[in-house]
Amino acid sequence: MNALTTGFVKRLRNxxxxxxxxxWQDFGPAIRFQLQKWGRGRIGAETVQDLTQDTLAELxxxxxxxxxxxxxxxxxxxxxxxxxxLGDEMDTRNALKRGGGVxxxxxxxxxxxxSSEPKVDEIFEQRMFGAKICSAxxxxxxxxxxxxxxxxxxxxxxxxxxxxxxxQLGISEPTVSRHVAKIRxxxxxxxxxxxxxxxxxxxxxxxxxxFGVSKNDTSFDDAVCETYHxxxxxxxxxxxxx
Amino acid sequence: xGTALFTCFGTVVAIVGAVIMFVYVVIPLLGLFFVFIGRLxxxxxxxFRDILLLPIALLVAAVKVCxxxxxxxxxxxxxxxxxxxxxxxxxxxxxxxxxxxFIDNPLQLFGIQPATTTQKPLYTQQVQGEDYPNxxxxxxxxxxxxxxxxxxxxxxxxxxxxxxxxxxxxGYTIVGTLPSGGSGxxxxxxxxxxxxxxxxxxxxxxxxxxxxxxxVRESKAMECAKRLGLVIEHHLDESCFWYAxxxxxxxxxxxxxxxxxASAAKxxxxxxxxxxxxxxxxxxxLHQYHTAGLWHKDVKPDNIIIHDGxxxxxxxxxxxxxxxxxxxxxxxTEYYRDPELVRQAMRGVKVHQVNGAKFDVYGxxxxxYFMLENTFPAHGALSDFSKxxxxxIRWIVRRAMADYDKRYDSxxxxxxxxxxxxxxxxxxxxxxxxxxSVTGRDTVVQGAEATKMSARRLPKNTTPSTGGGPFxxxxxxTQPLGLTALLAAIVIGxxxxxxxxPELNEPVVVQPAPVLQNHEQPGGPVLLINEFPxxxxxxxxxxxxxxxxxxxxxxxIVVDQDVEARVRTWxxxxxxxxxxxxxxxxxxxxxxxxxxxxxxxxxxxxxxxENKTTTFSIAEDE
Numbered sequence: 001m002n003a004l005t006t007g008f009v010k011r012l013r014n015x016x017x018x019x020x021x022x023x024w025q026d027f028g029p030a031i032r033f034q035l036q037k038w039g040r041g042r043i044g045a046e047t048v049q050d051l052t053q054d055t056l057a058e059l060x061x062x063x064x065x066x067x068x069x070x071x072x073x074x075x076x077x078x079x080x081x082x083x084x085x086l087g088d089e090m091d092t093r094n095a096l097k098r099g100g101g102v103x104x105x106x107x108x109x110x111x112x113x114x115s116s117e118p119k120v121d122e123i124f125e126q127r128m129f130g131a132k133i134c135s136a137x138x139x140x141x142x143x144x145x146x147x148x149x150x151x152x153x154x155x156x157x158x159x160x161x162x163x164x165x166x167x168q169l170g171i172s173e174p175t176v177s178r179h180v181a182k183i184r185x186x187x188x189x190x191x192x193x194x195x196x197x198x199x200x201x202x203x204x205x206x207x208x209x210x211f212g213v214s215k216n217d218t219s220f221d222d223a224v225c226e227t228y229h230x231x232x233x234x235x236x237x238x239x240x241x242x
Numbered sequence: 243x244g245t246a247l248f249t250c251f252g253t254v255v256a257i258v259g260a261v262i263m264f265v266y267v268v269i270p271l272l273g274l275f276f277v278f279i280g281r282l283x284x285x286x287x288x289x290f291r292d293i294l295l296l297p298i299a300l301l302v303a304a305v306k307v308c309x310x311x312x313x314x315x316x317x318x319x320x321x322x323x324x325x326x327x328x329x330x331x332x333x334x335x336x337x338x339x340x341x342x343x344f345i346d347n348p349l350q351l352f353g354i355q356p357a358t359t360t361q362k363p364l365y366t367q368q369v370q371g372e373d374y375p376n377x378x379x380x381x382x383x384x385x386x387x388x389x390x391x392x393x394x395x396x397x398x399x400x401x402x403x404x405x406x407x408x409x410x411x412x413g414y415t416i417v418g419t420l421p422s423g424g425s426g427x428x429x430x431x432x433x434x435x436x437x438x439x440x441x442x443x444x445x446x447x448x449x450x451x452x453x454x455x456x457x458v459r460e461s462k463a464m465e466c467a468k469r470l471g472l473v474i475e476h477h478l479d480e481s482c483f484w485y486a487x488x489x490x491x492x493x494x495x496x497x498x499x500x501x502x503x504a505s506a507a508k509x510x511x512x513x514x515x516x517x518x519x520x521x522x523x524x525x526x527x528l529h530q531y532h533t534a535g536l537w538h539k540d541v542k543p544d545n546i547i548i549h550d551g552x553x554x555x556x557x558x559x560x561x562x563x564x565x566x567x568x569x570x571x572x573x574x575t576e577y578y579r580d581p582e583l584v585r586q587a588m589r590g591v592k593v594h595q596v597n598g599a600k601f602d603v604y605g606x607x608x609x610x611y612f613m614l615e616n617t618f619p620a621h622g623a624l625s626d627f628s629k630x631x632x633x634x635i636r637w638i639v640r641r642a643m644a645d646y647d648k649r650y651d652s653x654x655x656x657x658x659x660x661x662x663x664x665x666x667x668x669x670x671x672x673x674x675x676x677x678x679s680v681t682g683r684d685t686v687v688q689g690a691e692a693t694k695m696s697a698r699r700l701p702k703n704t705t706p707s708t709g710g711g712p713f714x715x716x717x718x719x720t721q722p723l724g725l726t727a728l729l730a731a732i733v734i735g736x737x738x739x740x741x742x743x744p745e746l747n748e749p750v751v752v753q754p755a756p757v758l759q760n761h762e763q764p765g766g767p768v769l770l771i772n773e774f775p776x777x778x779x780x781x782x783x784x785x786x787x788x789x790x791x792x793x794x795x796x797x798x799i800v801v802d803q804d805v806e807a808r809v810r811t812w813x814x815x816x817x818x819x820x821x822x823x824x825x826x827x828x829x830x831x832x833x834x835x836x837x838x839x840x841x842x843x844x845x846x847x848x849x850x851x852e853n854k855t856t857t858f859s860i861a862e863d864e
Contacts, residue, residue: 017588143821146648168633170675235620
């Protein structure tokens, strides 16, 4: 694990409320959606909320026993815990009387067992990555000037032309370009930090290059725009089903 | 012939005799038999009833005796008297039921009516005046009804609840109900008997599931709302709490927005104008709240009622004074509540340390987003606009929902922008560049709006308590004698217990290792932020010692809750760097030290300076 991940994990272990809220805000929707999908209508919205919280709580305990040699991704880790939390819930609901059921495996055994590790859903991976990008955008928004961010937002996310933005905001086109470039650089840095923070494996850290952080500006903007809109759509779906 | 006649006569006599025997002997005997069977059933029924109700009466009596003892200790003599009466009544019932069980019921089995009055005891006196029906079926029904009433009454006595049908509000007539909100309180539409004016009564009842902390919170909010003249009347006693507020007979903004979006694929200019008019009304109302030193805390479409062409903000349940010394709570509605509020609340920040009015601004922005999109902002400030809407209005939404330190400073500033859009000839042509908040023009609201905003509805006079309502008025006659005695006993107990555990009084003295001492002193004031959730006394002491040692070494350490609250609004959540050093200088600081947990016996001190961040691990000096 890199220094950023270690620092974040340390904050989680120390029960830093802000760190927990950050985790909840970034990945709560993705876990909720996945649990709902697995639950297939058998569990209500309240239970989904509870299980999501349980998943995040379990994460802090499991991190202490994490073995980097196994090479599990952060997203896989979360997904595995969520799956077994749901399994526990279903076991409890369908529990037989004493002696009637099979002795359940402990959570550790389940997580460490490679045979029982669930195949990571590609959509879930996409959502996790979308959550990371949106988290980086949120951080950038919090750290930069409001006007600069709005210029970038109109240019990249709303895909207005530089000329239109200049007309709407009463500034010159070169100023628009300058603001956009400034925010882009800031966002690149934020994405690197966020991805590093939530990465357990070198493979996850490579997500940045796959995503196009090091690519040219246009490709980077397009990638951000596409990921943002996909994530927005997902959030709307998630909140509609909740 | 004679013999035949004789035989015939004999037969007739025999038949007549048999008939007479049947009518006068067999039938009465059968009647007696059936009466006895009836009495037997009644006996069994009465015995069953008494056996069932006897332990209940005994239990209720015992509870009432305990209640009397507690009230004596607390000095509530007014309640003592009532509880004593209830206890006596139940003991009388126990006595009567015992007599009925062993004496009266067996006697009645043989048709002997008891001379005592146990059949209509004290606790059933209210049915004495009723005419008893004659038919057996009706009598049976009556008995069952009496039994049911007895059971219900005893349960009510036990719980102390009046039945629903008895609920009424003195001076008001209930004319309808409204769906309950998140607080679980019941909402009644009532009409004032004298003026026929309609009001809404929010009613909390402990027996119906309302909890005391909720009532306390609501009563605090109600006290605030009184300052705005929004509470007409209120009542509080030991079992319930209610207050009356103005009734706005209309649909809430959520429903209205749904209808507007359903009627057309794209919002028309007229619809946009009406939406902005509602937004203007909302901001005017919020301005009244903020001017009175309050914030609403639950601004959302469901709490905005459209009535007579205007928008009225309702639900007073979370109103909080801006200068409250209480800890910030996360109450509110998801998607309309600022995430920053949750973050600050989780850090344990006090209400007065943040600007609550800014959280209302966020809610107002979320409401405007809802009107434009017909859905809530699922992604907070980053929520996308999927429907066509003027860029000028979108800008207002984004500015209102921006990060805490970047959004409108006040509702007046937001209102200034809304009015510019509203007054434009063509709303769609208004650019963000035309808005006062962007151009930096004076955003002071002028003309009619200024008059409207300044004409705050002040309360005409203090809202009166009903002093009665549906419940027996129990004026607070608390006599401190019992309570004082109880407190004195506790103090004496503590006095005797504490000397046996002297180590508890000893202050924890922990010396930090001199790690920070070697660091070059910053050339100016450094703000100290203590991030401890206060779970370990030793770590707290370690933090305090660190702070004290640094001060001794000449560090200019600043501990100021107000500065800390302002700094927290722009400091990154990770607290690992200073995003914008100019903000640090604006506060007159050159650095920030964040003390937070690291391990069991270690704390971490993060020194944030203009261009660098240094982390120190501070352990106890063993």
